[in-house]
Amino acid sequence: MATSGRAVGPFALDARAPLESPVVVNNRLYLDGGELRQLNRTGPTVDVSLATTVSTVDLSKPWSNSDTSIWGSISKNGTASSPGPPTLNDGTIFSDGLNLWLYGGAISLAPGVKVQIPPNGVWKYNIVNEQWTQASTGGDRVQRLHIGMAVQGTYSRAFYLGGAKAPKSDPAFDAEEDASPYLVGSFLSFDEKNETFRNTSTAGLNKDGTVVSGFLSIIESLGARGVLVAFGGLTNTIASPMSLRDGDLKDPMLRWPMQNISIYDIANQEWYQQQATGDIPSWRYLGCSVAVSAPDNSSHSIYVYGGWGATNTQKNDGNVYVLSIPSFKWIRVTRDTDQRSRHKCHLMGKNHMVVVGGIQPNNDNIQPAGTIGCDTESKFAQGLGIFYLNDHTWRTDYNPAEGSGPYRVHPSIYKVIGGNETGGSTRQTPTKGFSSQALQKLLGVKDEARPGPGPRPQPSSNNTTSTGNGSPETSSTGPSTSSTKTNNLTTPAIVGIVVGIVIVVIFLCTLTYFLFRRRRTRRQELLRKRPSSPRPILQRFYSELDATPTAQEMYSSEKEDKLARQYWAYEMTGSLDVHPDKPLPMRPANEEKIVLENGFDSGAEHSGLDGENRDQWKGSELHLSSESLPLQNTEQNHVMNGKF
Numbered sequence: 001m002a003t004s005g006r007a008v009g010p011f012a013l014d015a016r017a018p019l020e021s022p023v024v025v026n027n028r029l030y031l032d033g034g035e036l037r038q039l040n041r042t043g044p045t046v047d048v049s050l051a052t053t054v055s056t057v058d059l060s061k062p063w064s065n066s067d068t069s070i071w072g073s074i075s076k077n078g079t080a081s082s083p084g085p086p087t088l089n090d091g092t093i094f095s096d097g098l099n100l101w102l103y104g105g106a107i108s109l110a111p112g113v114k115v116q117i118p119p120n121g122v123w124k125y126n127i128v129n130e131q132w133t134q135a136s137t138g139g140d141r142v143q144r145l146h147i148g149m150a151v152q153g154t155y156s157r158a159f160y161l162g163g164a165k166a167p168k169s170d171p172a173f174d175a176e177e178d179a180s181p182y183l184v185g186s187f188l189s190f191d192e193k194n195e196t197f198r199n200t201s202t203a204g205l206n207k208d209g210t211v212v213s214g215f216l217s218i219i220e221s222l223g224a225r226g227v228l229v230a231f232g233g234l235t236n237t238i239a240s241p242m243s244l245r246d247g248d249l250k251d252p253m254l255r256w257p258m259q260n261i262s263i264y265d266i267a268n269q270e271w272y273q274q275q276a277t278g279d280i281p282s283w284r285y286l287g288c289s290v291a292v293s294a295p296d297n298s299s300h301s302i303y304v305y306g307g308w309g310a311t312n313t314q315k316n317d318g319n320v321y322v323l324s325i326p327s328f329k330w331i332r333v334t335r336d337t338d339q340r341s342r343h344k345c346h347l348m349g350k351n352h353m354v355v356v357g358g359i360q361p362n363n364d365n366i367q368p369a370g371t372i373g374c375d376t377e378s379k380f381a382q383g384l385g386i387f388y389l390n391d392h393t394w395r396t397d398y399n400p401a402e403g404s405g406p407y408r409v410h411p412s413i414y415k416v417i418g419g420n421e422t423g424g425s426t427r428q429t430p431t432k433g434f435s436s437q438a439l440q441k442l443l444g445v446k447d448e449a450r451p452g453p454g455p456r457p458q459p460s461s462n463n464t465t466s467t468g469n470g471s472p473e474t475s476s477t478g479p480s481t482s483s484t485k486t487n488n489l490t491t492p493a494i495v496g497i498v499v500g501i502v503i504v505v506i507f508l509c510t511l512t513y514f515l516f517r518r519r520r521t522r523r524q525e526l527l528r529k530r531p532s533s534p535r536p537i538l539q540r541f542y543s544e545l546d547a548t549p550t551a552q553e554m555y556s557s558e559k560e561d562k563l564a565r566q567y568w569a570y571e572m573t574g575s576l577d578v579h580p581d582k583p584l585p586m587r588p589a590n591e592e593k594i595v596l597e598n599g600f601d602s603g604a605e606h607s608g609l610d611g612e613n614r615d616q617w618k619g620s621e622l623h624l625s626s627e628s629l630p631l632q633n634t635e636q637n638h639v640m641n642g643k644f
Helices: 378-383 411-417 437-442 491-529 558-573 611-617
Strands: 021-025 028-032 035-039 046-050 053-058 071-075 092-095 099-103 123-126 131-134 149-152 157-161 187-191 196-200 215-219 227-231 260-265 270-275 288-293 300-305 320-325 329-332 341-348 352-359 384-388 393-395 463-466 472-475 621-624 640-643
Touching: 021 092, 021 149, 021 341, 021 352, 028 092, 028 099, 028 352, 092 149, 149 215, 157 215, 157 227, 215 288, 215 300, 227 320, 260 437, 270 437, 288 341, 300 352, 320 411, 329 411, 352 378, 378 384
Parallel strands: none
Antiparallel strands: 021 028, 028 053, 035 046, 053 071, 092 099, 099 123, 123 131, 149 157, 157 187, 187 196, 215 227, 227 260, 260 270, 288 300, 300 320, 320 329, 341 352, 352 384, 384 393, 463 472, 621 640
């Protein structure tokens, strides 16, 4: 491949910034589109041109960002039957390792650049055959969007989230009178094997369901088919006309806060929201991010660099931040002053981040046209920056042998989330807990890691950092030496407790039954042994007043029978001298009850003397009273005394 015609010299002052489309695949970096800005050697001016080729860098060999010989190129010249692709800003490249697909973008409006808006379409480049064709994509019909957020997966699939429709991106829209840009509620997934698009709803993404120029990363080790993580950037009501000029984007209502994180389950096509805490970076857009996982997958680090988010450079920074998942903790890992925006970044090897393009903002001018915005330091020579993730330093050289080694969690990260350089993170939950159990399950956090009421215990700390919203938050200064405790039980423990409770309940019920049955048996035995309760001496009712007494109305006891006869004779004749074999005389119309003193009432239906009490009455005097009923033809009651 031929060189790309870039400027030569030790540091080619080239800010190939607004806004190219890079992708890393098969140990090669591909860059398309954008504006090629170079310092004019004859004067203090900047020449702006369009990159008419796809530039490449071979990442399988050691290279330096100051070496101009690292560049290769792919011509965009097509054939008569298949013209080559246009050069656009803010587009994207998808690749499955065998092909490149160019999607989206808008024409450049830089001074001196005159380009017509090309017709809508997706262009495909076959890497092996080195041939361009216009792809015949299937599935949902798509329109050309720009400043959306794109990510390439490893399973022949790619995603494009959000975006804006603008006259400079669509010729049909440009032809409309008073056409004004607006944000769309679009979420495209591209099946690279079948070359089909699918447009999925963005309901649940954020309050508006739209986003442009934010941050999007993919973590394929989570969920059944991976997850997407999005935050930052700009949002607005779908199809609401708006200006996309930087100076017109100062309304805070347009900002998607950096602490509001959205997670997309690719397999189940569902969005989740989660609040992040920690050293939250100030709001920004037009920055970049890459994601990398700890060797044991106990944590996942999303590195964020650059972007623009305020009206002057004093409120922006050049720091590198990490959003750690699943703790959703923001951590500032560098303190830099080199601000940058309108750049892209990709994971290079397993442990390097390559930053491509971009421009240096100046005061209120996010895109200066003069030499101020060009790179004059070796850190971003030729518009390329190299950040080593294992030691958090900026470099100018890349060694693929080092890049092929494993990613190591930096101390500045594991001092906050616990563990060590190989993983073992002990902080597995957000400070305020997960927004839902479904999200917790999606991120692979076990049930026992759920926080109890209130914040989960944090590692010991002697350092306090800002949360980005004015409230301080404590972060760890060293790895935790003790395991994190939890008040929650594991599923097997819960099952064991339930089974134990059931067994105890069954035992108590059984014991209660046997005790009750034993008590009832003993009671029945006592009743069988106990003499039957004596019936009243006379138990007569008004219907029986004129009846002749029968044997059923007498006690079976011989002494009681004698007493009854004596009482009856006394009532009838006034004499107690009655022969036991003679029949009793007829009872007068009125009767009276015998009341036995000391509380014994022979007139109660079920009252009587049991055997023990009868023995107690032996030899005692029996007082018979006629107070209860007056005797017929008798003016006063008779009282008689006698002995058994």
